[in-house]
Amino acid sequence: MNKNNKLYIYNTIASSKELFKPIEGNRVLMYVCGITAYDLSHIGHARAYITFDIIYRYLKRLGYDVIYVRNFTDIDDKIIKRANEENTAVSSISAKYIDEYHKDMNALSVLPPTYEPRATETIKEMIDLIKGLIDKGHAYEKDGDVFFRVNSYKGYGKLSHKNIGELLAGARIPLNEEKENLLDFALWKRSKQGEPSWDSPWGKGRPGWHIECSAMSMKFLGETIDIHGGGSDLIFPHHENEIAQSESYTGKKFVNYWIHNGFVNINNEKMSKSLKNFITVRDLLERYHPEVIRLFFMFTHYRSFIDFSFEGLESAKHSLMRLYQAINLYKGFKDKVDKGNIKINYLNRETEEIKDFNNDFYDAMNDDFNTPSALSVIFNLVRKINKIINDSLLSGFINHNDLNFLDEALLFISLVSDIFGILKANPELFIETNLKDISKISLTEEEIQAFIEKRNMLRQKREYKMADEIRNMLLEKGVLLEDSNYGTTFKIIN
RNA sequence: GGCGGCAUAGCCAAGUGGUAAGGCAAAGGUCUGCAAAACCUUUAUACCUCGGUUCAAAUCCGAGUGCCGCCUCCA
Numbered sequence: 001m002n003k004n005n006k007l008y009i010y011n012t013i014a015s016s017k018e019l020f021k022p023i024e025g026n027r028v029l030m031y032v033c034g035i036t037a038y039d040l041s042h043i044g045h046a047r048a049y050i051t052f053d054i055i056y057r058y059l060k061r062l063g064y065d066v067i068y069v070r071n072f073t074d075i076d077d078k079i080i081k082r083a084n085e086e087n088t089a090v091s092s093i094s095a096k097y098i099d100e101y102h103k104d105m106n107a108l109s110v111l112p113p114t115y116e117p118r119a120t121e122t123i124k125e126m127i128d129l130i131k132g133l134i135d136k137g138h139a140y141e142k143d144g145d146v147f148f149r150v151n152s153y154k155g156y157g158k159l160s161h162k163n164i165g166e167l168l169a170g171a172r173i174p175l176n177e178e179k180e181n182l183l184d185f186a187l188w189k190r191s192k193q194g195e196p197s198w199d200s201p202w203g204k205g206r207p208g209w210h211i212e213c214s215a216m217s218m219k220f221l222g223e224t225i226d227i228h229g230g231g232s233d234l235i236f237p238h239h240e241n242e243i244a245q246s247e248s249y250t251g252k253k254f255v256n257y258w259i260h261n262g263f264v265n266i267n268n269e270k271m272s273k274s275l276k277n278f279i280t281v282r283d284l285l286e287r288y289h290p291e292v293i294r295l296f297f298m299f300t301h302y303r304s305f306i307d308f309s310f311e312g313l314e315s316a317k318h319s320l321m322r323l324y325q326a327i328n329l330y331k332g333f334k335d336k337v338d339k340g341n342i343k344i345n346y347l348n349r350e351t352e353e354i355k356d357f358n359n360d361f362y363d364a365m366n367d368d369f370n371t372p373s374a375l376s377v378i379f380n381l382v383r384k385i386n387k388i389i390n391d392s393l394l395s396g397f398i399n400h401n402d403l404n405f406l407d408e409a410l411l412f413i414s415l416v417s418d419i420f421g422i423l424k425a426n427p428e429l430f431i432e433t434n435l436k437d438i439s440k441i442s443l444t445e446e447e448i449q450a451f452i453e454k455r456n457m458l459r460q461k462r463e464y465k466m467a468d469e470i471r472n473m474l475l476e477k478g479v480l481l482e483d484s485n486y487g488t489t490f491k492i493i494n
Numbered sequence: 495g496g497c498g499g500c501a502u503a504g505c506c507a508a509g510u511g512g513u514a515a516g517g518c519a520a521a522g523g524u525c526u527g528c529a530a531a532a533c534c535u536u537u538a539u540a541c542c543u544c545g546g547u548u549c550a551a552a553u554c555c556g557a558g559u560g561c562c563g564c565c566u567c568c569a
Contacts, residue, residue: 015498035569048569078567162497162565170496170565209567231569232499238568261569262499268562299507299517305500305562312506315518322517325532364508364515372508376516383534390533394524464527471529482531491531 007062009227010303010368012235012258013159017368020257022226028059028066029221031255033213033230033238034116036073037097038082041104042278043293043308044264044271048231050294050421051261051302053110055229057419058365068113069220071213072098074120075206080195090196094118104281108290109421115220119212123198126207126215129249130187130200138248142178144190144203148210150183153244159258160236185241187211210241214249217242223250229259232303262305271308279308289430291422292317298371298420319379320422321431323413326382328427330410333389343397351401354408357381361416371420378416385409432489440492441478448479452488455481 007020022028032052035045052070059066073079074094083090098118105112119126130146133139138152150156150164157163164183171182186208191197197204217225223246230239239258246254263270266277284293296316300306336342357377364373388406392398417423451470458467471481480493 033569036567042569044569046569051569076567160497160564166496167565172566229569233564233568236564237566263563263569265562270563270568272568295517301508303499304507307506309506311518315506318519319517322532329532360515370508372517373515376508379516386533390524393533459527462527468528475530480530483526483529484531489531 007366009257012260026065028064029225030068030227031217032070034071036076037094038079040280042280046281047264047297048261049110050297069115070113071216072118074118117216122215125219126211127200132249141202146188147184153248159240214242214246223252227257228255232260261302265307295320324427324430345397346400349399351405
């Protein structure tokens with residue numbers, strides 16, 4: 001762990017952590033590859049965009065002025081295929097799924113980037129880029145298709161740490177007669193019957209996939225940017241190709257820091273459409289609070305693959321509850337202090353210092369955004385908060401130093417919650433609503449309340465046996481009763 | 495076939511040279527008519543195996559085993 005208060009980022013191209021230094025002053029130029037809009041987003045997308053959301057939020061917290069671009073691929077084979085299947089326009093498919101994506105991201109509290117360009121809005125820039133590449137001998141046209149000449153770029157493979165020979169040996173792509181080299185990739189594709197197309201110097205056609213990110217990155221951020229991110233599956237060939245075409249065109253370094261998030265697996269296997277084991281964000285949001293999903297991902301470092309499981313989600317849910325309970329406990333406690341039910345004593349006593357937790361937290365985050373480690377700091381802090389409050393509740397006194405620590409601790413937690421995008425709900429409400437899902441059982445809320453009242457009458461008469469019978473009966477139906485000083489509440493169990 | 499990653503308690507998961515964070519679960523305690531909830535406390539002495547380097551290794555090096563990913567669209 002680094003103790004020098006500086007941010008280190010794991011750079012894929014260097015295969016190691018590097019000190020982060022922006023190109024210019026406090027400004028950070030960040031580009032993250034967005035989705036291809038042809039279907040609902042799945043939990044893999046959720047992980048990727050939550051990861052970069054936290055990076056975005058954290059960089060801003062460090063005082064950087066971040067210009068964040070995240071694109072939409074709205075022209076592509078899969079979208080065309082989907083449009084044909086549904087007998088509708090390509091643009092209506094992409095518009096629909098961009099809209100659905102926004103709904104999902106919004107629900108997950110993923111902040112909107114500074115710019116969200118679409119490929120089809122950047123055709124002109126792409127054509128200019130391709131023209132430039134042809135002029136410089138890095139690309140060639142063949143019957144309306146344009147390919148990038150991989151052999152013309154000597155650094156090819158530097159990101160994915162492969163060399164052209166290895167790639168050729170392992171290639172599984174069928175040989176395309178029109179290409180000079182198996183590894184050459186399409187910059188421009190001539191249009192086929194019934195496909196959307198744009199005019200170009202090479203006839204009607206549409207862009208290849210890789211060129212759009214180079215064009216959009218340059219359009220909004222310039223020729224060299226600080227951070228470029230995406231899922232680890234994009235390292236090859238997508239990002240490798242982006243580097244080749246961008247650097248061949250500008251003669252400058254394209255990206256300083258490459259950040260890639262690990263994959264989401266299900267039962268230890270990659271999630272994919274062909275295995276039919278993917279879970280949509282939409283489905284997950286029906287079962288879990290968005291903050292539970294965020295916390296679930298944060299419990300694993302962003303670069304590790306994560307094995308998705310409902311057990312893991314349940315665990316995250318209980319963890320989140322623990323955080324909310326502590327906030328709630330503090331609120332109730334402050335109320336008691338304000339009302340004079342807890343007396344403040346002004347003896348000088350050693351107490352915890354918030355700055356220790358603060359330092360540990362930033363050390364963790366500065367170490368390549370180590371959220372699991374940062375979370376452990378928060379849970380340690382929560383234990384201290386609970387302990388101080390419970391001790392005071394028993395004794396009726398709170399030391400003024402401890403009280404001050406509590407106030408600072410809660411302020412710190414609220415700052416952390418801005419970075420993580422959690423703990424934004426009303427604690428009392430969150431705890432209540434997350435435990436009550438009446439739809440799962442055969443009783444109505446009114447019926448349950450009636451039983452609770454009946455039982456409490458019996459309890460007042462000390463007829464505990466009958467009271468317990470009601471409690472057991474409700475438990476069999478999935479309703480668990482909880483008695484407290486404030487009355488009896490219930491929650492639904494599975 | 496080539497390249498790369500991972501292997502830490504019942505489960506999940508940090509830690510990458512100085513003697514094992516945290517979460518969930520479990521057990522004990524406080525509270526309660528009893529429970530539940532909440533909170534507190536406790537919970538790894540072979541960190542996959544074998545060998546090596548070092549005063550010191552989960553951490554570095556070598557070999558092996560197992561799992562996974564990339565080399566095809568993919569977050």
